[in-house]
């Protein structure tokens with residue numbers, strides 16, 4: 001049984017803290033013109049023998065997160081603490097909280113305390129954080145965590161026989177002697193349900209399921225504590241998938257392994273995971289025990305994802321929420337909560353910004369473009385200014401007060417319709433002094449952070465924060481967070 005921080009009684013195997021990876025975008029090939037926030041401030045803990053499932057739509061950062069943890073990729077910021085004594089974890093968390101609070105003050109006392117905290121954290125990072133560790137020290141930890149990829153042979157030499165494929169990590173990362181490696185390879189191949197003669201075959205001589213068995217044998221050959229499994233069964237037939245998942249469960253039990261299990265198949269995630277992290281555009285939006293997530297999910301994105309699982313019994317009547325629209329561009333994510341443009345519970349403070357109303361506004365103005373000037377003049381252009389939070393509708397000719405009122409009525413009407421929340425997020429509408437344009441100013445928005453809204457259940461959604469709007473919110477079984 002895990003507690004709120006995801007620990008049981010031993011050391012905490014992993015504390016991922018505010019981890020970030022921003023990839024540079026360079027359109028010209030030289031100058032950096034932006035960033036893809038592939039992993040954006042992700043934090044969680046994991047104990048030995050525990051499985052964290054990581055789920056989310058394509059491009060939400062699952063693979064990047066896995067590679068950062070394994071340090072196959074350098075992080076932009078944040079830490080991956082490995083094998084932490086519980087008291088040290090508590091100390092780090094305490095320091096992080098204090099630091100965040102101090103950052104809001106700008107006085108001299110805060111600055112000197114921040115320096116002290118920085119020093120203490122740096123010492124702890126040098127000791128435990130893989131992202132900050134020197135390469136010589138990192139080598140010792142490399143063997144404690146191993147990847148299992150969707151296609152385990154993609155990076156292997158096709159001319160190597162399996163005996164050599166299995167031996168490689170043992171040769172590189174341990175002091176084992178050749179005969180010990182030989183004996184262990186034989187044990188390993190049997191442990192994953194294959195036999196001795198398979199050791200002398202080439203990669204192309206295996207089926208998909210067998211290849212994955214070899215991938216797993218190779219990953220466990222050096223007795224790691226953690227496996228990062230990235231879509232390990234996604235390329236396999238369903239029946240083979242089940243065999244591989246059973247093998248993994250069995251090995252986990254026998255070898256006391258922790259798993260980070262990445263998949264976009266929710267049924268597989270449910271079967272394999274003790275707890276689940278739901279990712280959306282580089283951020284964790286919900287994190288809790290598996291059964292809690294599947295039975296009592298809180299985040300609207302999770303709800304939509306889960307409702308899309310195909311049901312085994314067609315007689316069961318479950319309403320399916322279709323996720324409308326595309327995942328937004330991670331190089332230019334929406335303001336506020338990244339999910340708000342697709343969220344059916346969105347409130348007026350969830351992040352509505354000028355760009356969110358341009359298209360629906362055009363749609364409203366479209367019938368008027370025909371030039372029925374008794375309603376409004378033809379629209380020349382619609383300009384947005386994200387910094388000022390305004391949308392300017394420029395008309396081909398000046399409009400009088402009556403037409404201005406007609407425009408306001410049109411927006412009023414739109415705000416009462418389905419999907420009208422974006423129009424309710426308008427703060428003010430004014431007529432320019434020249435009379436040929438109308439300026440719409442949007443309300444300020446809030447940004448949710450991952451908060452514990454009931455024991456062990458973390459959600460990043462404004463609906464569960466203090467002072468949330470009460471209108472338009474679903475009948476939630478959780479009241480807005482008390483703190």
Ligand SMILES: Nc1ncnc2c1ncn2[C@@H]1O[C@H](COP(=O)(O)OP(=O)(O)OP(=O)(O)O)[C@@H](O)[C@H]1O
Nearest residue numbers: 023036038057058059060061062063064065264330
């Ligand atoms: N090396 C890279 N350079 C630039 N952008 C990258 C790089 N690797 C990943 N990205 C971007 O980072 C984001 C997250 O990608 P990632 O592969 O981690 O997603 P994913 O959740 O694993 O997706 P999938 O389910 O398709 O495997 C995507 O927008 C992707 O385009």
Ligand SMILES: [Mg+2]
Nearest residue numbers: 062063064230
């Ligand atoms: Mg991936």
